[in-house]
Amino acid sequence: MAIGVPLAVREELATRPGRDTLFTVAVRWLLIAVSLVFLAGLLLAPLATVFATAFSHGLRAYLNAVMDPDTRSAIRLTLVSAAVVVPVNTLFGLAASWCIAKFEFRGKSFFLTLIDLPLAVSPVISGMLMVLLFGLQGWFGHWLQDHNISIIFALPGIIIAEMFVTFPYVARELIPLMQQLGNDEEEAAITMGAGAWMTFFRVTLPKVRWGLIYGVILCNARTMGEFGAVSVVSGHIRGLTITMPLHIEILYEQYDFVGAFAVASLLTLLAVLTLIIKTLVERTGYKRR
Amino acid sequence: MSITLDQVTKRYQGATVVNDVSLDIGDGEFFVLLGPSGGGKTTLLRAVAGLTGVDHGRISLHGRDVTHVAARERGVGLVFQNYALFRHMTVADNIEFALRVRRMRAAARRARRKELLRLVSLEGLDDRLPAQLSGGQQQRVAVARALAHKPEVLLLDEPFGALDAKIREELRRTIRQVQRELGITTVLVTHDQEEAFALADRIGIMNLGRLLEMGRPDDLYARPATRFVATFLGAANLLLARQSARGLSFGSDPVVVPHVESGVHVREHEVVAVLRPEEIELAPSREALSTAYMADGAVDEILFSGALERLRVRLGDGAAGAHVVRSESGSDPPYLEVTRSQHEQRVFPLVPGQEVALGVRRLHVLPTPLSSFMVCAPNEEIARQLGGESLLNELATRMKTRIAVQVEPSLGSAALIGSAPSLAAASPGIALSPGAASSLRSASLPGSVPSLAEADGDEGLAFGGAAVIASRPGALRSVEWLLNRGAEKVFVLPPSAPSPRRVLIHWVDESARRATLAVSASLLRHVSAEAVYVGILPQGGALNAQRPLGMRALLDARSEAQAVHGLDMRTELRFGDVARELALRLAESPDQLLILGITDVAELDKRFASLLDEPRWPILIVYEPGERTRAAEPARTADLIRFA
Known part of the structure; x- marks a missing residue:
């Protein structure tokens, strides 16, 4: 290609926008390298450490640590609470985003701010709020005690705390989506004689499904990984009110590194799995749109 | 249905x-x-x-x-x-x-x-x-x-x-x-x-x-029927013309278009004429026209647009004032838009700057009573202030009409304020042209009065459309003075009045109904306000006997508004003194406008003195002399004027 093209012309061509020169190539690779090193140092290395430490005493030690009854109870508690929190918050998120996107009402912006509150408040404070409300010294403490209901230091407390913290995830994902997609399809369905339920299940829900799934995944990841708020309300009763993140901390403080990192690796796997599902959802979602 | x-x-x-x-x-x-x-x-x-x-x-x-x-x-x-x-x-x-x-x-x-x-x-x-x-x-x-x-x-x-x-x-x-x-x-x-x-x-x-x-x-x-429709459906030149028994004329040059519908409005008055660009004929001279001659003009701009040629023609001196369509900027000199077919272009090729005679094939007169506004003030300062009022300008822009200015020193003179309304015609210091003095109803303001309208080429039309005066102490006297001199519509405008949300309509006498409704319809087409007809019956013992009468009047008003003017309005019935009830209703909110129909100038002083002295709301007074029997409002077909 270079044959017959004078050097001057080639140089001139190279200065045109969009042409590669040695310099631009070098800058590009340098930038990529810097970001890769950064990623590797800050994200990949810790991830690798988790697995390395977990398997440092061999597979047997790892399995032992995982099969430990306390660990299994922590895993069970984590899954049970997520199984309650995620559906409840999904329903709430759908309802909240629906009414914010479709209706005009007084106090709408206040409502929006309120939904964002859990994101702004530190999780520890969220936990403290729960204790203040439901604890013995709290507003409802005596009433709850009189009726023999235990919330704080029990499963309900953990669920309420997690619910509070993961409140905004589904709603935040759906509100802009619903606002952007507008109301026309629903209105078309209504003029064609569809009732409210049919419009919701046949039109609205399919319309926002990818956003909804994404919100649910984020909500789930946060629920399983929540530490601060749960730590305050759980009371750290071994085998009863310990979720996986709490269990990891306890093991770590007992210098049981293999145990701690084994549980951590499980949690990490859950997170990675969530991220993979999320990526897949995004891909199919964009393809379908 | x-x-x-x-x-x-x-x-x-x-x-x-x-x-x-x-x-x-x-x-x-x-x-x-x-x-x-x-x-x-x-x-x-x-x-x-x-x-x-x-x-x-x-x-x-x-x-x-x-x-x-x-x-x-x-x-x-x-x-x-x-x-x-x-x-x-x-x-x-x-x-x-x-x-x-x-x-x-x-x-x-x-x-x-x-x-x-x-x-x-x-x-x-x-x-x-x-x-x-x-x-x-x-x-x-x-x-x-x-x-x-x-x-x-x-x-x-x-x-x-x-x-x-x-x-x-x-x-x-x-x-x-x-x-x-x-x-x-x-x-x-x-x-x-x-x-x-x-x-x-x-x-x-x-x-x-x-x-x-x-x-x-x-x-x-x-x-x-309306300016908005005329200009929204296709292109249209809107012109202010004077209609008399002789026909239509544009501007001060008495170019009388020969044919006009008979029996309607014998008295000379101002109308709005719609002239479609394709209905204008251009010829080298008046004699060469095959249609009715309208005015002289000069070609200002030629645009080729496929099948049609679009021209802008500046009207000659005589008829320049006739043009009322205000462009968005308001600064363009008066132009007529003309379109010509390929055939016409070949028969009479034109270049920019060329002098032409304009002929009219077909003209349509809008049945609108509010043709334009004329600000009447005792001195130029008040005139300028009044002419700059946002409500007035909003109305004029929406109505695609112009605001002329007439400085009339006698409006502020002590003689006027002191004079009894019925003697106004004889009071000194009022400049009237000799011809007009003898017949007040057809008075036209003399062209020699200092006039800001000169920039428009306007040389003293008869009271075209509505006279506009400022709401000042003694406004009532000014209203009377104007009505006695041939104005039919007087708009009393308080300073910085807001655009009305509600227009109240009331007429004192049933014979004022037609004129009041026509003005109301014309105004309401251009403001986003709700119309309410307020019927008022005197309070008294015979209340129950009057009620059916009042309801009847309301229904009549509504159906006439709808049938004749395509205007839909709400109606309400009140009991008591007319001026007091109207004032009470107006006091409810500041963004209202009152249209008041009267049949006798003396009524104003007798019954509405309190309302009109220095009103805080814009009030449009429609004067329909009771004794004069007017022919029915022209039907739409009668409005059509054909030439040639």
Whole structure:
């Protein structure tokens, strides 16, 4: 290609926008390298450490640590609470985003701010709020005690705390989506004689499904990984009110590194799995749109 | 009737978006709602579909009152501007949606779907997703989908808005064909007049929430009743002309167009004439014209636009003042727009700057009583202030008319204020031209009075349209003075009055009804306000005996407003002293305007002195001398003036 093209012309061509020169190539690779090193140092290395430490005493030690009854109870508690929190918050998120996107009402912006509150408040404070409300010294403490209901230091407390913290995830994902997609399809369905339920299940829900799934995944990841708020309300009763993140901390403080990192690796796997599902959802979602 | 709207009103955050719209659409009719964006047409369509509730009025479909029936039970088909197809469903599922809702059997659904796809010529695209179709195809699917459940009424909301010109035309033809084939009553909303002409059996024109006029497309184009419709449907030159027994004349040069409808308005008065660009003939000289001579002019600009040649012709000195269409900037000198066919171009080729004679093939006079505004003030400062009032300028801009200025020192003189109203004519210091002094009713202000209107080339028209005066102490005397000198409409304007939200209408005597209603209708077409006729009966023992009389007057007023002026208004009946009741009603909120019809100037002093001394609200006084019997308002056809 270079044959017959004078050097001057080639140089001139190279200065045109969009042409590669040695310099631009070098800058590009340098930038990529810097970001890769950064990623590797800050994200990949810790991830690798988790697995390395977990398997440092061999597979047997790892399995032992995982099969430990306390660990299994922590895993069970984590899954049970997520199984309650995620559906409840999904329903709430759908309802909240629906009414914010479709209706005009007084106090709408206040409502929006309120939904964002859990994101702004530190999780520890969220936990403290729960204790203040439901604890013995709290507003409802005596009433709850009189009726023999235990919330704080029990499963309900953990669920309420997690619910509070993961409140905004589904709603935040759906509100802009619903606002952007507008109301026309629903209105078309209504003029064609569809009732409210049919419009919701046949039109609205399919319309926002990818956003909804994404919100649910984020909500789930946060629920399983929540530490601060749960730590305050759980009371750290071994085998009863310990979720996986709490269990990891306890093991770590007992210098049981293999145990701690084994549980951590499980949690990490859950997170990675969530991220993979999320990526897949995004891909199919964009393809379908 | 397929669709009947009765006084439908919709307010949105205090503003009236749809204002008292009444409308009948026949079976199988293709009705087009046309108007600029923000005119309330989409809101009205959504109200018919049931997607928007109404604040007032009734909607019936096929004789069934559906005002409070939910959208899903109204049985209408609605097509949206952006298609609103269900994006996650295939074309087939989209079309079958309404049938699924009705639990139709699969085989029947498929048959209906095939039939609909054939109707919109989209056979074979059943399994596509909306995203895989072009815009035109998507809109066809939307039309098929809206028709699936065999609705009684098809509503289309700017269905071609997002399509390019070629596809638009094709789809237009499809929709017209489908409509004919099914014979379905159809309402289409658009802002594109070409679309309206191509599709409509009847067009209704909406602006500022009001349905201004409706009729067959050719009728509306040839004989509009309002300035808005005249200029919105096609291009139009609006001219201020003087109509007398001799005919129409433009400007100060007495160029009298020979023919005028007989028996109407014997007295010379100002009218607004509509002159379509294609109805103007250009010739080298007056003698060469084959049509009635109108004025001389000079070609200012020539634009080639395919089949037609567009020209701007500056009117010669004599008729320059006649032109009233104000361009958006308001600074353009008066031009007439003229279009000529290829044939005319060949017969008489033109170059910019060339002098031509203008002839008129056909002219239409608008039946509007508010032709223009004339600010009347004792000195230039007050005149300038008054001329700059936002409400006045808003009205003039919307009415596409001009504000002339007349400085009349005697308006502020002590003699005037001190003089008894009936003696005003004889009071000294009032400059009247000799001819006018003898006959006050046809007085024209002398051209020698210092006038800011000179820039307009205006040389003292008779009181054209409404005289405008400032609301000052003693405004009542000024009103009387003007009315005694030939003004028929006097607008008393307080400083920085807001644009009215509500217009109150009242007349003292039933013989003032016609004139007051005509002025009211003319004004209300240009403001987004609700009209309320206030009937007032004196309080007394004979209350019950009077009540039916009062109700009768209200009903008469309403039906006349609707029948003659196409104006829908609310009515209310009050008891007590007229001026007091009106003042009470006005005191309710500042953004109101009062239109007051009177038959005797003396009444003003006797009954409305308190109201008119220095009013805080804009008041438009309509004076209809009681003893004079006026011929009936010209029918639309009589308004048409043919030449040659």
